[in-house]
Amino acid sequence: MTEPSKKAATREIVERNLPARYRSESRFRTAGIVAIIVSVIILVLLIGSIGLKSLPAYTAWQIHLPVALDQALVDPEGDSSEASIRQGSFGRVLQNGMRETFPDVSGRSNMRSLFQLYTSLNSTRLMDQVIADPGLIGSDYVFTMPLGDDLDLYLKGMLVEDRSVEMNGVLEIEAGRRRTNIQSQSADFAIVLAELQQMMIDEALSLESRAAANRTLMASVDAEEADRLNEEAARFDQRAQVLRTDAAGENGQLELSDDLPSVIVEFRGGAIRMNRLDLNGQGGSGESILSIAENRSDEAWTLYVVDTPQARRRIPDNQLIWTRALVERGIVTQAFNHYFFANADSREPELAGIRGALNGSILTLIVTLLLSIPVGIATAIYLEEFAPKNKFTDLIEVNINNLAAVPSIIFGLLGVAIFIDVFSLPRGTPVLGGLVLSLMTLPTIIIATRASLKAVPPSIRQAALGVGASRTQSVFHHVLPLATPGILTGSIIGLSRALGETAPLLMIGMVAFIADAPKLSLEGFTEPATVLPVQIYLWYSAAERAFEPRAAAAIIVLLTLIISFNAVAVYLRRKFERRW
Amino acid sequence: MTTAQAQATLYHDIPEARDVKVAIAGVDVHYGDKQALFDVSMQIPDRSVTAFIGPSGCGKSTFLRCVNRMNDTIDGAVVTGSLKIDGTEINDKTIDPVVLRASVGMVFQKPNPFPKSIYDNVAYGPKIHGLAATREELDGIVEQSLVKAGLWGEVSDRLTDPGTSLSGGQQQRLVIARAIAVNPEVILMDEPCSALDPIATAKVEELIDELRENYCIIMVTHSMAQAARVSQMTAFFHLGNLVEYGPTEEIFTNPRERRTQDYITGRFG
Numbered sequence: 128m129t130e131p132s133k134k135a136a137t138r139e140i141v142e143r144n145l146p147a148r149y150r151s152e153s154r155f156r157t158a159g160i161v162a163i164i165v166s167v168i169i170l171v172l173l174i175g176s177i178g179l180k181s182l183p184a185y186t187a188w189q190i191h192l193p194v195a196l197d198q199a200l201v202d203p204e205g206d207s208s209e210a211s212i213r214q215g216s217f218g219r220v221l222q223n224g225m226r227e228t229f230p231d232v233s234g235r236s237n238m239r240s241l242f243q244l245y246t247s248l249n250s251t252r253l254m255d256q257v258i259a260d261p262g263l264i265g266s267d268y269v270f271t272m273p274l275g276d277d278l279d280l281y282l283k284g285m286l287v288e289d290r291s292v293e294m295n296g297v298l299e300i301e302a303g304r305r306r307t308n309i310q311s312q313s314a315d316f317a318i319v320l321a322e323l324q325q326m327m328i329d330e331a332l333s334l335e336s337r338a339a340a341n342r343t344l345m346a347s348v349d350a351e352e353a354d355r356l357n358e359e360a361a362r363f364d365q366r367a368q369v370l371r372t373d374a375a376g377e378n379g380q381l382e383l384s385d386d387l388p389s390v391i392v393e394f395r396g397g398a399i400r401m402n403r404l405d406l407n408g409q410g411g412s413g414e415s416i417l418s419i420a421e422n423r424s425d426e427a428w429t430l431y432v433v434d435t436p437q438a439r440r441r442i443p444d445n446q447l448i449w450t451r452a453l454v455e456r457g458i459v460t461q462a463f464n465h466y467f468f469a470n471a472d473s474r475e476p477e478l479a480g481i482r483g484a485l486n487g488s489i490l491t492l493i494v495t496l497l498l499s500i501p502v503g504i505a506t507a508i509y510l511e512e513f514a515p516k517n518k519f520t521d522l523i524e525v526n527i528n529n530l531a532a533v534p535s536i537i538f539g540l541l542g543v544a545i546f547i548d549v550f551s552l553p554r555g556t557p558v559l560g561g562l563v564l565s566l567m568t569l570p571t572i573i574i575a576t577r578a579s580l581k582a583v584p585p586s587i588r589q590a591a592l593g594v595g596a597s598r599t600q601s602v603f604h605h606v607l608p609l610a611t612p613g614i615l616t617g618s619i620i621g622l623s624r625a626l627g628e629t630a631p632l633l634m635i636g637m638v639a640f641i642a643d644a645p646k647l648s649l650e651g652f653t654e655p656a657t658v659l660p661v662q663i664y665l666w667y668s669a670a671e672r673a674f675e676p677r678a679a680a681a682i683i684v685l686l687t688l689i690i691s692f693n694a695v696a697v698y699l700r701r702k703f704e705r706r707w
Numbered sequence: 708m709t710t711a712q713a714q715a716t717l718y719h720d721i722p723e724a725r726d727v728k729v730a731i732a733g734v735d736v737h738y739g740d741k742q743a744l745f746d747v748s749m750q751i752p753d754r755s756v757t758a759f760i761g762p763s764g765c766g767k768s769t770f771l772r773c774v775n776r777m778n779d780t781i782d783g784a785v786v787t788g789s790l791k792i793d794g795t796e797i798n799d800k801t802i803d804p805v806v807l808r809a810s811v812g813m814v815f816q817k818p819n820p821f822p823k824s825i826y827d828n829v830a831y832g833p834k835i836h837g838l839a840a841t842r843e844e845l846d847g848i849v850e851q852s853l854v855k856a857g858l859w860g861e862v863s864d865r866l867t868d869p870g871t872s873l874s875g876g877q878q879q880r881l882v883i884a885r886a887i888a889v890n891p892e893v894i895l896m897d898e899p900c901s902a903l904d905p906i907a908t909a910k911v912e913e914l915i916d917e918l919r920e921n922y923c924i925i926m927v928t929h930s931m932a933q934a935a936r937v938s939q940m941t942a943f944f945h946l947g948n949l950v951e952y953g954p955t956e957e958i959f960t961n962p963r964e965r966r967t968q969d970y971i972t973g974r975f976g
């Protein structure tokens with residue numbers, strides 16, 4: 128037959144198909160590159176946004192408060208013993224320190240507000256410091272404590288909208304009994320005044336339009352509903368009317384309510400919170416917050432406007448003013464937030480830290496590691512290398528694969544049913560958590576180990592058996608070393624999954640509020656603890672806004688741990704990888 | 708084929724000088740439901756080379772694996788019948804295959820050095836069997852084995868290199884060195900030269916010829932020329948049956964069976 132023509136035909140067919148083949152190849156490559164780019168972008172966005180959110184958690188504004196540790200207050204028994212110090216009134220010491228710092232603040236409610244610049248939990252910290260060093264008794268001491276969480280956020284610019292405006296007219300201050308009048312030579316307040324009036328008018332306009340909307344709606348609803356709408360419209364109108372009257376002012380002055388931005392006049396050594404502004408824009412009256420008002424005139428002063436109305440924020444104007452004064456005086460400074468890394472959880476965000484959760488995670492992971500890795504690897508070796516292949520081992524194999532697919536929360540239930548109900552292990556402890564997580568990681572480790580044992584070429588086993596090695600020797604001398612990289616990778620990935628696990632731990636009670644970090648020692652295993660992912664969950668669901676950056680920072684810590692785990696896995700794989 | 712016929716094809720006249728090393732009688736091998744060997748009986752002399760020839764899939768490797776009980780490691784493989792080495796029954800559950808394999812070395816069809824150093828490859832057998840008391844003794848065994856395998860000159864200065872870094876032919880000689888390092892009585896070789904060039908093949912053949920003085924060597928080969936060159940005895944297998952077995956010269960010059968002649972002359976296979 129015609130051999131050459133046949134050959135040519137094959138060639139023709141191949142050449143005809145070639146472009147299509149190359150096209151599909153390049154399509155595939157493009158798809159791969161796109162997929163990689165997309166996943167990198169998503170990863171960067173994810174870590175970037177969490178990282179950005181976590182930034183405020185890494186620094187803390189702290190008060191360096193001078194306090195007098197009077198013996199009578201801190202050591203009532205006078206013997207410097209721990210028992211005596213524990214009876215001391217450290218809260219009073221702190222309050223006295225604040226009083227000394229702001230001698231001109233008076234009045235009960237002002238005082239209470241002043242003492243809210245920090246949390247009262249700090250008195251215990253002061254006590255602990257004195258117990259640690261009784262030599263401090265009787266001395267003057269500078270106690271460092273974190274500023275309250277809201278004020279900390281305020282100084283980080285996250286709580287309110289505010290602005291400062293430099294003024295140039297000479298300010299005349301005239302101290303009255305109830306209020307302080309101020310007068311500037313030029314119309315320095317005119318712009319702010321106009322803004323405030325405009326706000327009130329805008330508000331009135333919007334109320335009026337809502338009233339109008341109600342009235343048009345009335346035509347298309349039944350009588351009862353129409354009545355309700357009409358009533359509401361009347362209320363809107365009434366409020367709009369009040370606003371318009373207020374905006375026009377009374378007795379030549381505009382009254383500043385808590386629903387309007389706060390206007391604060393700041394000058395050297397003092398601050399006045401304005402209650403009324405003169406309609407001529409040249410002055411007004413208010414209350415002196417920092418110091419007892421006295422008649423004086425000042426050339427250097429600023430207008431500090433907090434656009435977020437006092438009624439709509441958690442911290443009042445006077446706390447803002449005190450905090451600003453403390454920053455000015457250098458008593459409040461910003462530093463690395465060591466509380467976050469040294470402390471356990473706290474109900475006050477400024478004192479809350481990840482130490483407890485981190486220790487809990489470490490202890491839990493140690494238990495998981497000690498249980499799941501030896502048991503998992505041993506099981507896999509037995510099943511893969513020694514077990515007879517029959518129905519029963521097939522059943523076990525299928526079950527192990529199924530276990531790997533079981534949702535983790537089920538393991539939590541199992542943990543409750545077995546370890547708590549049957550063996551009555553203490554709830555919420557690292558031992559229990561480690562046991563439950565071991566159940567969860569075992570199948571992963573077994574499957575990874577079996578896969579890497581399977582990947583060892585049978586010729587190696589034959590070679591070992593051929594020179595007379597026993598089965599155990601051939602496995603431990605030859606197969607296992609070759610499978611090590613895969614086993615390590617599988618185990619570490621299983622463990623890092625355990626590190627990030629939340630659901631089963633919630634079930635077994637590792638969700639409690641733990642104010643004392645469990646010790647990294649033998650007792651630590653049986654003390655109640657929580658773990659990083661649970662801590663993140665707790666903080667994200669907490670009410671205080673200041674917990675949010677801390678939760679994000681805890682995520683960064685967790686991610687760092689998990690990523691370094693995986694990096695170790697990659698490193699070990701590279702190191703032990705052998706080729707044949 | 709009946710047992711009587713099989714007996715008839717057996718070579719009856721083993722030279723006096725050579726004792727029987729391996730005596731096989733009525734061996735059947737099943738892989739699950741499939742029978743791979745049918746009633747094989749033969750007597751293999753000591754201090755000589757016995758070659759197994761036959762078309763692919765006829766059961767040569769299977770038969771070779773019976774001699775060191777490597778079939779035990781294959782799931783579903785069942786070996787029945789009698790296999791005796793020096794008169795001792797080895798196809799018996801009471802015989803530990805580990806002990807057996809220490810005296811019956813095997814060289815596989817594909818070179819399979821351990822992914823360890825050249826030294827460790829050779830030293831592994833002696834180490835696990837406790838053949839060397841001191842490091843010096845072990846060094847001696849390794850050197851001797853490599854010398855015997857004709858590899859010493861090429862690797863003496865790179866004993867710590869991985870065995871897998873050697874060329875295919877060198878690897879084949881390395882695994883031969885590994886097999887003889889435990890000083891076995893029988894060496895099984897499954898197509899030891901299938902992956903080698905003529906020069907390496909010549910070296911391995913030379914080596915086999917030297918080893919013959921001390922060991923009983925059984926080798927599988929697809930090369931008629933090789934069987935003729937190195938073996939004293941030849942067995943021809945076909946479809947799981949031992950068709951003919953006798954001195955190599957006789958098989959190649961004057962085969963009794965038609966099938967043997969056809970195979971040797973290349974008319975089928």
Ligand SMILES: Nc1ncnc2c1ncn2[C@@H]1O[C@H](COP(=O)(O)OP(=O)(O)OP(=O)(O)O)[C@@H](O)[C@H]1O
Nearest residue numbers: 738741743761762763764765766767768769770781
């Ligand atoms: N592990 C096994 N499981 C099932 N059947 C097998 C197994 N090993 C070999 N067989 C079968 O047994 C028969 C003999 O195989 P064997 O490997 O002994 O052939 P061979 O003569 O060595 O062939 P070759 O010259 O190609 O190496 C073949 O039909 C093969 O399919």
Ligand SMILES: [Mg+2]
Nearest residue numbers: 767768816897
């Ligand atoms: Mg074969």
